[in-house]
Amino acid sequence: MTHPRGKTAIVGLGMAGLGHAPGFAAVELMGIASLRAVADAGLALSDIDAVFAASSQHLWAALNLTKHLGLQPRHFGGTNIGGASFEMHLLEATLAIEAGLCQTALIAYGSNQRSAFGRLVSMSEPQWHEVPYAYRHPMTAYALAASRHMHEFGTTRENLAEVALAARAWANLNPDAFARGPLSLEEVLSAPMVCDPLTAADCCLVTDGAAAVVLTGARQARDLAAKPVYFLGAAASAHRSIVAMPDLTTTAAADSGARAFALAGARHGDVDLVMLYDAFTINTILFLEDLGFCPKGEGGRFVGEGRIAPGGALPTNTNGGGLSCVHPGMYGLFLIAEAVTQIRDEAGARQLKRADLALVHGNGGALSAQVTAFLGSRDTL
Numbered sequence: 001m002t003h004p005r006g007k008t009a010i011v012g013l014g015m016a017g018l019g020h021a022p023g024f025a026a027v028e029l030m031g032i033a034s035l036r037a038v039a040d041a042g043l044a045l046s047d048i049d050a051v052f053a054a055s056s057q058h059l060w061a062a063l064n065l066t067k068h069l070g071l072q073p074r075h076f077g078g079t080n081i082g083g084a085s086f087e088m089h090l091l092e093a094t095l096a097i098e099a100g101l102c103q104t105a106l107i108a109y110g111s112n113q114r115s116a117f118g119r120l121v122s123m124s125e126p127q128w129h130e131v132p133y134a135y136r137h138p139m140t141a142y143a144l145a146a147s148r149h150m151h152e153f154g155t156t157r158e159n160l161a162e163v164a165l166a167a168r169a170w171a172n173l174n175p176d177a178f179a180r181g182p183l184s185l186e187e188v189l190s191a192p193m194v195c196d197p198l199t200a201a202d203c204c205l206v207t208d209g210a211a212a213v214v215l216t217g218a219r220q221a222r223d224l225a226a227k228p229v230y231f232l233g234a235a236a237s238a239h240r241s242i243v244a245m246p247d248l249t250t251t252a253a254a255d256s257g258a259r260a261f262a263l264a265g266a267r268h269g270d271v272d273l274v275m276l277y278d279a280f281t282i283n284t285i286l287f288l289e290d291l292g293f294c295p296k297g298e299g300g301r302f303v304g305e306g307r308i309a310p311g312g313a314l315p316t317n318t319n320g321g322g323l324s325c326v327h328p329g330m331y332g333l334f335l336i337a338e339a340v341t342q343i344r345d346e347a348g349a350r351q352l353k354r355a356d357l358a359l360v361h362g363n364g365g366a367l368s369a370q371v372t373a374f375l376g377s378r379d380t381l
Contacts, residue, residue: 005264006381008094009221009228012041012214013340018326019178021208022115026055029210030110031068037212042225043104048214050075050102052093053109054085056329065108075102081238082364083277085109086333087371091234093215103216107336110210111328139203139280141242141366143195146282148248150197152297155285157197159300161188163281164201164323166309171320173310173350178207179324202281209328211337229343230381232357233263234373241366249297252370253290253361260359260372261292268292272355273342274314275335277363278321284308287361288316291372310350318342318350332362332371339375356380 014036017029024032030053038045051073055061062078065071077092079085086107093105149155165185171177183201191199221228237252237259239245245252261267276287285299293314294302308316319325319338326334339358341347347355356377363370 004094004098004231005233006230007218008097008215009218009230010213010215010336010340010375011221011224011226011228012037012039012043013337014038014040014212015337016110016210017112018176018209019207020114021112024112024115024208026110026112027064027068029112029208030065030108030212033110033210033212034065034069034106034108037106037214040226041214043214045069045071047104048106049073050093050096050105052077052089052105052107054078054080054089054330055109056111073102081369081371083279083330083332084236084362084364084369084371085330086336087234087360087362087373088236090215090231090336090373094231097215097217103220105215106212107215107333108210108212109330109333111330112208113329114206114208138366139195139198142280142282143198145242145248145286145367146197146280149282149285149300152249153300155300157189158185159285159303160197160202160281161185162303163278163284163308164188166303166306166312167278167317167321167323169309170318170350171324173348174320174325175348177320177325178205179320198280198282204279204322204327204331205324207326207328209326209334211333213333213336213340227344228378229340230376230378232266232374232376232380233260234371235259235263236369236371238369239367241368245367249286251286251290251367253287253372256370256372257291257361260374264374266357266374270357271359272315272352273318273339273358274316275339275358275360276317277331277335277361278317278323279327279331279363281323283363284316287363291359291361315352318347318352335360335362336375343375343377
């Protein structure tokens with residue numbers, strides 16, 4: 001089997017129910033987004049012969065979606081590694097297409113967490129050896145990483161706040177973002193403390209929402225209606241959770257990122273857009289370091305002076321991220337959706353002048369599964 005770089009492309013994108021969508025089940029939102037993605041590709045539902053899906057609310061996401069849409073696919077996948085599932089699905093679907101198991105794959109996610117539960121719903125539970133460390137909620141792990149980063153490197157709460165402010169600035173350019181409007185440094189710092197040192201403004205939204213993409217072979221992609229966005233490679237690495245990490249401030253993204261850069265044949269200076277799973281403000285800082293955009297310990301200072309905000313040198317989370325755009329439990333597919341939107345030149349007021357190469361990084365669990373993927377325009381092949 002040859003290297004999958006550029007062998008497949010995303011040719012359809014659909015989203016539904018972003019923010020608050022009362023009255024819809026998760027699979028219904030996922031179904032609406034899927035139908036929109038198929039239509040966006042100029043295809044019929046009967047052209048879909050593979051389905052990949054994951055959910056934070058039930059185990060059988062792919063099978064539930066196939067039943068809901070009336071599909072009988074030749075191949076399906078249900079890998080569930082939390083928010084990184086969908087970056088992994090890009091790789092798995094590409095390998096399935098290259099192996100001749102299918103021709104056109106649907107990758108989808110949907111959740112009604114805000115309207116149905118009003119809180120994040122997670123299928124992840126601590127292991128027996130984690131219980132003595134009081135790890136009961138993912139937020140505990142992220143707060144621990146943030147505290148250690150502050151202790152070890154002098155990172156400040158103001159540094160964390162810069163991430164939230166950049167996300168809101170991007171969201172204010174995105175009419176689909178759930179949280180829009182002014183946000184000041186003082187408001188971030190004075191927001192209610194949720195888990196020291198993280199305030200409510202350091203934490204992701206709880207929203208409804210669904211997204212779907214259609215992936216097919218590069219040859220077929222050239223004949224379809226939408227501008228193809230090529231899959232250039234992905235790599236994965238993981239720790240079971242933060243308590244399994246040798247260093248509380250270094251995630252497995254340091255491994256997945258280095259290998260993904262090599263697979264994509266990319267350098268840091270080539271990257272036009274960085275999409276990072278920002279469930280908490282500390283995520284963005286950790287991942288910028290671990291993916292090699294700045295040295296370890298420098299992430300807090302790196303995000304200062306608007307570097308990742310609109311007009312900054314490194315456009316990051318240009319939709320507003322999980323902090324200000326949308327976060328319906330598992331956010332990884334929305335990272336992909338924004339990268340596709342930017343590469344297609346369809347992002348409206350937030351459109352980058354150059355958006356040929358995007359790094360998309362998914363995170364699952366408590367800094368557990370890390371999957372780094374690259375998407376690009378034809379010019380990157």
